[in-house]
Amino acid sequence: MSPSADTPSPPPSPSHRPKILVPEKVSSEGLALLRSLYEVDTRTGLSASDLLELIPSYHGLIVRSETQVTAELLAAGRKLRVVARAGVGVDNINVDAATKHGIIVVNSPAGNIVAAAEHTIALLLATARNVGRADASVKAGKWERSKLVGIEVGHKTLGIIGLGKVGMKVARMAIGLGMKVTALDPYASPEVAKGAGVSLVSSLAELLPTVDFLTIHTPLLASTLNLLGEAELQKMKPTSRVLNVARGGVYNEEALLKALDEGWIAGAGLDVFTKEPLVEGSAAAKLAAHPKVVATPHLGASTVEAQENVSMDVCTQVLEILRGGLPTAAVNAPLILPEEYRRLQPFVKLVEKMGSLYTQHFARTQGGMVGGRRFELSYHGELAGISNTRPLFAALVKGLVSSISDAGGRDVNIVNATLITKDRGIAIDEKHVRDDGGAHASAVTLRSFEAGAEEQVIEGYVSGKAIFISKLDRFTANFHPDGTLLVLHNYDEPGKIGNVGLVVGKHGINIRFMQVAGLNQEARAKAEASVADGPVEGEAEGAAVGGGQQLTKEALMILGVDGEVTKEVLEELGKAEGILDVSLVRL
Known part of the structure; x- marks a missing residue:
């Protein structure tokens, strides 16, 4: 007699469904995958104490960049089996504490690649052509064409620190604009870089003096925190401009403010800061208000398509984990290709x-x-x-x-x-x-x-x-x-x-x-x-x-x-x- 075929197990009854807490706005397309099997509780605007009080009854937690998933929160989440970051970076999650408690941390490393790369190019062009200042001037009833003369990006050199997926996408877009691209990444394949038309260098000292624009696409680690300070910024051309759509803190904000004031560089396009939202009087707030800076409120992944992509990605992983399957992007476990x-x-x-x-x-x-x-x-x-x-x-x-x-x-x-x-x-x-x-x-x-x-x-x-x-x-x-x-x-x-x-x-x-x-x-x-x-x-x-x-x-x-x-x-x-x-x- 031949063995019987698989019979799908029925969904759990509503009273026994695992619960998932979503304290930030996450695209509904992904959450819809979860609602048929699990109880999904979307509750924005929760304070840290609110989260601490609520978390013991939840099996999953889906966050973006604002919620701080601390060791204390993870210890209180006695039922937690998965924390999902609807995005790439997980610096707002205590991954070591999650690992200690056996909680899987997943993210979406590929969902917002295009969005982040396009926003980098948008800031590059905006800083080159003084788009922010020009917009504010026209809205104020002024017409200051002579004060807002920009530069062309064609034939200029873009320096990229971190030639990962986003960095490589930025490189290809920049080459499409007629730019020359030079990159610093000790882990990048020389063959892949050469095939993409990117020149690799071995040090910041070699990279910084040669570039007209500089963008960084690395995670925020101990080795990348304050990667560029006063000494590094002084090595750049006075006509150069810097961009950051990665993580606040890779540039030392006090040093960057001084570089703009002293004329060491010509401008900056910033999407991320060390403290978000901005704290009044802080170096980050002063940078955002600086006339040589085009600032945006962490919009690198804020496209309809990117939000849908990351939501579908992490929600699919949460679904799999809660029913005993495998994640595809577990941060605290070996990568499953x-x-x-x-x-x-x-x-x-x-x-x-x-x-x-x-x-x-x-x-x-x-x-x-x-x-x-x-x-x-x-x-x-x-x-x-x-x-x-x-x-x-x-x-x-x-x-x-x-x-x-x-x-x-x-x-x-x-x-x-x-x-x-x-x-x-x-x-x-x-x-x-x-x-x-x-x-x-x-x-x-x-x-x-x-x-x-x-x-x-x-x-x-x-x-x-x-x-x-x-x-x-x-x-x-x-x-x-x-x-x-x-x-x-x-x-x-x-x-x-x-x-x-x-x-x-x-x-x-x-x-x-x-x-x-x-x-x-x-x-x-x-x-x-x-x-x-x-x-x-x-x-x-x-x-x-x-x-x-x-x-x-x-x-x-x-x-x-x-x-x-x-x-x-x-x-x-x-x-x-x-x-x-x-x-x-x-x-």
């Missing part, structure tokens, strides 16, 4: 089911304990070629503890999986076996070891989008690990299937599928060898032969069932003739 994500997704489900099957089928005889055992998770075939298997490791941990933890494994993710194994005394080794995967392109083997005990094995594979268990301990199988399963260890003799069917039928339990799994070749050979070796010392010859013959006829009967399987049902099945053991598995 899209192609790896697609390849790993079905195996994540398979490995989680294998872990849960182990705990419920094997570990139940130890009181449900998996601690103190050593596990080996082996990847075969094409799967062995994937280096980032952290999601599979986390899936195994989640499966192992799901049936024995209060949270049902929902508190396990790629961020905290290793910590959970240490807390529970579980040792897991991963092996990449460079074989052909046997009968399947990719396969997974889970082995469990304990001193003085036999090795326990579960093997599985993926076919299309369906997952299958192909080996359960000493038995060759081929079943779909889903729903409620009854696993009966029995002697493979006539009448066993009928007897089991009568018991479950009497209790109103429907059988969805049934499979008989026989001993694999290695186990059968051992059983036959035990018969040939004869009785051990102190054992009657007839008993030994009979026992050995029985060993060669062992099998597993695996039933997928619908209906309530009570303790009484299990006891009645266990008493049936020829049934050696019965386990109930819920997957």
Whole structure:
């Protein structure tokens, strides 16, 4: 009988839906993805104390740049599983504290690339042609053409610090305007830069004196904070202009103000500041009001398209995380490339089911304990070629503890999986076996070891989008690990299937599928060898032969069932003739 197909699980009831807090304005297109499954609470204008009071009841938090996600807030969010930043930078989120609490932090590194690059070019042109001052002058009823003579950007040099996705987009746009582009980025590929028409330099000292415009596209880190101060700005041409659509603080604001006042540079186009909104009397506020500055209120990602893109991106990731899937841009976990994500997704489900099957089928005889055992998770075939298997490791941990933890494994993710194994005394080794995967392109083997005990094995594979268990301990199988399963260890003799069917039928339990799994070749050979070796010392010859013959006829009967399987049902099945053991598995 062929294994059954996947059956989608019904959505949770409204009273049990995970809750997501959105304290800032986030595009509704993404939030609409979440509302069918989760309770989405959009509450703008909350104070820090309001957030601290509300956060304990939420499972997800979606923010932009204004909300400060502090260590205190994360510690209070006892149910929090994910914090999503609808944008690129996460400097308003305490990522280390999130990692400590096992909370995944995701962002949208690609959603606003075009918007940020276009705004950079907009500020470049605005500073070159005095657009801000000209607009204010005309609105004031003046006509000051002679005071507002600008410069052309064609044939000028644009310097870029940080040639990442946004920096490269800016470079290509600038080249389209007829500019020469020079960049500083120690991690940039010389071949890629050359192919884009960008010249790379090795230091600020080499870059600064040569540029007519300078833009920075780096995150705000300890190494980039106040990257440009007085000494650096003094190295620039007095006709040069600087731009910032990245993060406030990469330019020292006091130094930049002095550079404009002293005439070290000619102007600036600023979209970001160290403190937003601006604090009256601060260097940032003075910069924004300076006649040589074109200032905008953090509009780099503020386009309809960008807001929709980042909203859809982070909300999709929140959706996946809350239902046990993989994020595509986890800040505090290894990056999952899209192609790896697609390849790993079905195996994540398979490995989680294998872990849960182990705990419920094997570990139940130890009181449900998996601690103190050593596990080996082996990847075969094409799967062995994937280096980032952290999601599979986390899936195994989640499966192992799901049936024995209060949270049902929902508190396990790629961020905290290793910590959970240490807390529970579980040792897991991963092996990449460079074989052909046997009968399947990719396969997974889970082995469990304990001193003085036999090795326990579960093997599985993926076919299309369906997952299958192909080996359960000493038995060759081929079943779909889903729903409620009854696993009966029995002697493979006539009448066993009928007897089991009568018991479950009497209790109103429907059988969805049934499979008989026989001993694999290695186990059968051992059983036959035990018969040939004869009785051990102190054992009657007839008993030994009979026992050995029985060993060669062992099998597993695996039933997928619908209906309530009570303790009484299990006891009645266990008493049936020829049934050696019965386990109930819920997957």
